[in-house]
Amino acid sequence: MSAEVKTGAAAEAVGEAPDRDGFGPWFSRAVLRNGPLGGLIALVVVMAVLSRDFLNGQNLLNVGVQASVTAILAFGVTFVIVSAGIDLSVGSVAALSATVVAWAASNEGLPVVVAVLLGLAVGAAAGLLSGALVAYGKLPAFIATLAMLSVGRGLALVISGGSPIAFPASISKLGDTLGGWLPVPVLVMIVMGLIAALILARTYTGRAMFAIGGNEEAARLSGIHVKRRKLVIYALSGLFAAVAGIVLAARLTSAQPQAATGYELDAIAAVVIGGASLSGGSGKASGTLIGALILAVLRNGLNLLSVSAFWQQVATGLVIALAVLLDTLRRRSAR
Amino acid sequence: MTGVNDDVPGGRELLRVEGVTKSFPGVRALDGVDMSLRAGEVHVLLGENGAGKSTLIKMLSGAHRPDDGRILADGGQDGSHDGLHEVHIRSAQDAERLGIATIYQEFNLVPGLTVAENIFLGRQPLTALGLVDKKAMRARAAELLERVRLDVSPNTPVAELGIARLQMVEIAKALSLEARILIMDEPTAVLTSEEVDTLFGLVRELRESGVGIIFITHHLEEIGALGDRVTVLRDGRSVDEVPASTDEDELIRLMVGRDIAEQYPRQRPEEPGAPLLRVRGLTRNGPKGLPVFQDVGFEVRAGEVVGLAGLVGAGRTEVARAIFGVDAYDAGAVEIDGTELARGDVRAAMRAGLGLVPEDRKGQGLVLDASLQDNLTLARLDRDTRGGLVDRGAQRREAARVAGQLKVRMSGLGQSARTLSGGNQQKIVIGKWLLTDTRLLILDEPTRGIDVGAKVEIYQLINELTAAGKAVLMISSDLPEVLGMSDRVLVMSQGRLAGELPAAEATQDAVMELALQAAPDDTTNHDESAMEGSDVR
Numbered sequence A: 001m002s003a004e005v006k007t008g009a010a011a012e013a014v015g016e017a018p019d020r021d022g023f024g025p026w027f028s029r030a031v032l033r034n035g036p037l038g039g040l041i042a043l044v045v046v047m048a049v050l051s052r053d054f055l056n057g058q059n060l061l062n063v064g065v066q067a068s069v070t071a072i073l074a075f076g077v078t079f080v081i082v083s084a085g086i087d088l089s090v091g092s093v094a095a096l097s098a099t100v101v102a103w104a105a106s107n108e109g110l111p112v113v114v115a116v117l118l119g120l121a122v123g124a125a126a127g128l129l130s131g132a133l134v135a136y137g138k139l140p141a142f143i144a145t146l147a148m149l150s151v152g153r154g155l156a157l158v159i160s161g162g163s164p165i166a167f168p169a170s171i172s173k174l175g176d177t178l179g180g181w182l183p184v185p186v187l188v189m190i191v192m193g194l195i196a197a198l199i200l201a202r203t204y205t206g207r208a209m210f211a212i213g214g215n216e217e218a219a220r221l222s223g224i225h226v227k228r229r230k231l232v233i234y235a236l237s238g239l240f241a242a243v244a245g246i247v248l249a250a251r252l253t254s255a256q257p258q259a260a261t262g263y264e265l266d267a268i269a270a271v272v273i274g275g276a277s278l279s280g281g282s283g284k285a286s287g288t289l290i291g292a293l294i295l296a297v298l299r300n301g302l303n304l305l306s307v308s309a310f311w312q313q314v315a316t317g318l319v320i321a322l323a324v325l326l327d328t329l330r331r332r333s334a335r
Numbered sequence B: 001m002t003g004v005n006d007d008v009p010g011g012r013e014l015l016r017v018e019g020v021t022k023s024f025p026g027v028r029a030l031d032g033v034d035m036s037l038r039a040g041e042v043h044v045l046l047g048e049n050g051a052g053k054s055t056l057i058k059m060l061s062g063a064h065r066p067d068d069g070r071i072l073a074d075g076g077q078d079g080s081h082d083g084l085h086e087v088h089i090r091s092a093q094d095a096e097r098l099g100i101a102t103i104y105q106e107f108n109l110v111p112g113l114t115v116a117e118n119i120f121l122g123r124q125p126l127t128a129l130g131l132v133d134k135k136a137m138r139a140r141a142a143e144l145l146e147r148v149r150l151d152v153s154p155n156t157p158v159a160e161l162g163i164a165r166l167q168m169v170e171i172a173k174a175l176s177l178e179a180r181i182l183i184m185d186e187p188t189a190v191l192t193s194e195e196v197d198t199l200f201g202l203v204r205e206l207r208e209s210g211v212g213i214i215f216i217t218h219h220l221e222e223i224g225a226l227g228d229r230v231t232v233l234r235d236g237r238s239v240d241e242v243p244a245s246t247d248e249d250e251l252i253r254l255m256v257g258r259d260i261a262e263q264y265p266r267q268r269p270e271e272p273g274a275p276l277l278r279v280r281g282l283t284r285n286g287p288k289g290l291p292v293f294q295d296v297g298f299e300v301r302a303g304e305v306v307g308l309a310g311l312v313g314a315g316r317t318e319v320a321r322a323i324f325g326v327d328a329y330d331a332g333a334v335e336i337d338g339t340e341l342a343r344g345d346v347r348a349a350m351r352a353g354l355g356l357v358p359e360d361r362k363g364q365g366l367v368l369d370a371s372l373q374d375n376l377t378l379a380r381l382d383r384d385t386r387g388g389l390v391d392r393g394a395q396r397r398e399a400a401r402v403a404g405q406l407k408v409r410m411s412g413l414g415q416s417a418r419t420l421s422g423g424n425q426q427k428i429v430i431g432k433w434l435l436t437d438t439r440l441l442i443l444d445e446p447t448r449g450i451d452v453g454a455k456v457e458i459y460q461l462i463n464e465l466t467a468a469g470k471a472v473l474m475i476s477s478d479l480p481e482v483l484g485m486s487d488r489v490l491v492m493s494q495g496r497l498a499g500e501l502p503a504a505e506a507t508q509d510a511v512m513e514l515a516l517q518a519a520p521d522d523t524t525n526h527d528e529s530a531m532e533g534s535d536v537r
Helices: A008-014 A026-050 A057-082 A090-107 A112-135 A141-160 A169-175 A184-202 A204-214 A216-221 A226-252 A263-273 A285-304 A309-334 B053-060 B092-097 B115-119 B134-147 B163-176 B193-208 B220-226 B248-256 B316-323 B346-351 B361-365 B372-376 B392-405 B422-434 B452-467 B479-485 B508-515 B528-535
Strands: B013-024 B027-038 B042-046 B068-074 B084-086 B100-103 B181-185 B212-216 B229-234 B237-243 B275-285 B291-301 B305-310 B331-336 B354-357 B440-444 B471-475 B488-493 B496-502
Touching: A026 A285, A026 A309, A057 A090, A057 A184, A057 A204, A057 A226, A057 A263, A057 A285, A090 A112, A090 A141, A090 A226, A090 A263, A112 A141, A112 A169, A112 A226, A169 A184, A169 A226, A184 A204, A184 A226, A184 A285, A204 A216, A204 A226, A204 B372, A216 A226, A216 B361, A263 A285, A263 A309, A285 A309, B013 B053, B027 B042, B027 B053, B027 B212, B042 B053, B042 B220, B042 B248, B053 B100, B053 B181, B053 B212, B092 B100, B100 B163, B115 B134, B115 B163, B134 B163, B163 B193, B193 B212, B193 B220, B220 B248, B229 B248, B237 B248, B248 B452, B275 B316, B275 B471, B291 B316, B291 B331, B291 B471, B291 B488, B305 B316, B305 B479, B305 B508, B316 B354, B316 B440, B316 B471, B346 B354, B354 B422, B361 B422, B372 B392, B372 B422, B392 B422, B422 B440, B422 B452, B452 B471, B452 B479, B479 B508, B488 B508, B496 B508
Parallel strands: B027 B237, B042 B212, B042 B229, B100 B181, B181 B212, B291 B496, B305 B471, B305 B488, B354 B440, B440 B471
Antiparallel strands: B013 B027, B013 B068, B068 B084, B229 B237, B275 B291, B275 B331, B488 B496
8 A cells, every 4th residue: 555655845845846946067978968978978978087098099998898797797687677676696606607617627537628617507596585485485575685695696605615716718718809809708798798788689588678677566466477577677787797707707717705895886887878767768878888987987097097996986976976876867858 | 816806705815926937948837827825724726737836836836936927925034914015935944934734745754653653743842852752743643733734742753654645644734833924735635535534524624713725636426525716727827716506517517618418438348258357256364364355255247347446445446457467376366358367477367368457557557767659668668579679669659649649748758757637648558558458447446546538538438448349347436437437347345356246236325335335254353554555565
């Protein structure tokens, strides 16, 4: 019954356009109109002005590499957030999957292909388990995936005995460059981004994500098997986390059980900066990519400017708040 | 047309709206609206959805500001009473200071707090130490509850109350603010006829005590029963002000700007077709051993409209949900064409040709922020998926076809469902089932909160469906609608099927007699408020 008793005036007000009385200079207008992309461009312009080294081709590719792991994680988290859930476990699942790959290939001597498939399967299985806890166990997604965050990290430590395992040389190539200039992580990020965009826009599960996130009851009454879809959604998130974990380990040439700690927060931030709503029903792969790039540009630029790591954290937090604030304003004025 | 002439009932003028205009991006919501309200008057605001009623009352309650025009009120911001002068209502607090209280359709109550806490939310009486004086608060709440004749303890959490009682709590809250102007937005839309009587009694008392009441309703028969004057809005303009005794046809003509030939254009079939749906002995046990519904059995034939009448809480919605596979049931069977349906399986019900338009359009029928195209094609998502990919082109074509057929007033298929008027939203929910092979459409309160024009369009659609050999099971608390549109009327009372009436014998009295019938074994003493609560999702 709580649905019926809501704060009427407040709920109504959201649907209305605010009275507009001159909204700042053209610059903020341009940013407002173009949302996250405008924000990214503005940030790039600022960094290019402040640092000569920023617009250098090699540096830009570096930004891409830095964004890649966050972006791939964030694509998976986008699915979950669009369906009005949350996935806190992706950092741990990434580390667990990478550890499984390294353990299977280096310690057990399995063929690399088998090891990678095993790693991906473990990621998907971890997601599936979270999904089952959410869909059938009726646990809040926050709690189910918080549990998986701990379990995943723990299992990675158990399997590795707490120390890094060397990554097989053949997959470590994933961390290299193609043709001597294109970093493979960037390529993987683009491919995973295209897959995520296709899933969201054109598959049954993707369309169901928007319906479930927008109104779960309406989705159910329209014949969508909500519980089964949730399993698939969380499994996809786990699968994307596994890919991210393998890319990260390839860059580091070893699977480290403590890798990707805290990355789930970057991933969630990227999704939200990209314009998705945490209450579900909206989100785009392109927005998520932009969100991840904004975070990477910011860190890279601040490094170039020799800003201390401590202040970088402060700046990152401010940018997250600002990005979401601008996006909220943009949506309201667009209605 | 500002209503200053003195041949109208009521006393001193409390409020006057002059030439008020308000635009939103792309829409002129109000365009030179005039209206006046006197003390001791019930002033009905009448208009189709989208005519500007909501915008106008939001302006009076401080949620919107006019672009142009003036609002005049008796008494200043300081509470003095020195005649009309211009006021600027910038916030809910400004409205409160002017003695304006608004009761919205969606209540402003906090479910987890008690009745007393809700009434005095933000204005709790304090003790000398600055703590909430619970004793005083409860005592004052009890007085107010007595005034609105609501028999609940001030300590009851509002989450335990049904809609009718929530509304009374809202009124008590308005009384506690000593409101001199009370705005009620469709207060009767969700009430049973008994509850409406109680509400009317209370409104009349408030009128006697000199409160000016702005009353919004879609039920024309309520206007003569309660109102004094009527201001009719159409397309954002106040087209006329007439006495409440004006006859209904004239009111409809003013409201829609044309004549509506017939309110219930049901074309009854010569003879019904083969049985499509058969429900046998359907029973679901409730939490405390009380049945939610018990031994419900009936038949719906092809080409038929079967009405399901009864009081709110009689179990009608629950039966519909059980048939459609949303909720499981404990005993009985649902058969389509003689084949039994699996319990609690919406997809199986859909495959068998069932569709459900739920009672709560926004909460259960629509994905409000999704596009019209996505909403219309939601129930056929799997059939539009080929080789793993959704055929968006086919979705667009199908959605455009049905939106055209239903004459949905929209800017395009990409528009979000939230921005449509109630009637057009309902067309989208119904349209969803026209895009699947639905042969039996269950409509739960299909015209609740919808204006007359859209209602007739929905009735015509029902005719088209049955003419094509499909069937409709229609739950409705609007008795004239049930009687006007059904070929047969089933009446539920306290979870049981109390009786069945063919169209020729179905009168308001006959239906109400069945609806009020007590259960055969009177030991199952239903707690009415709990039943109400269970109907409010």
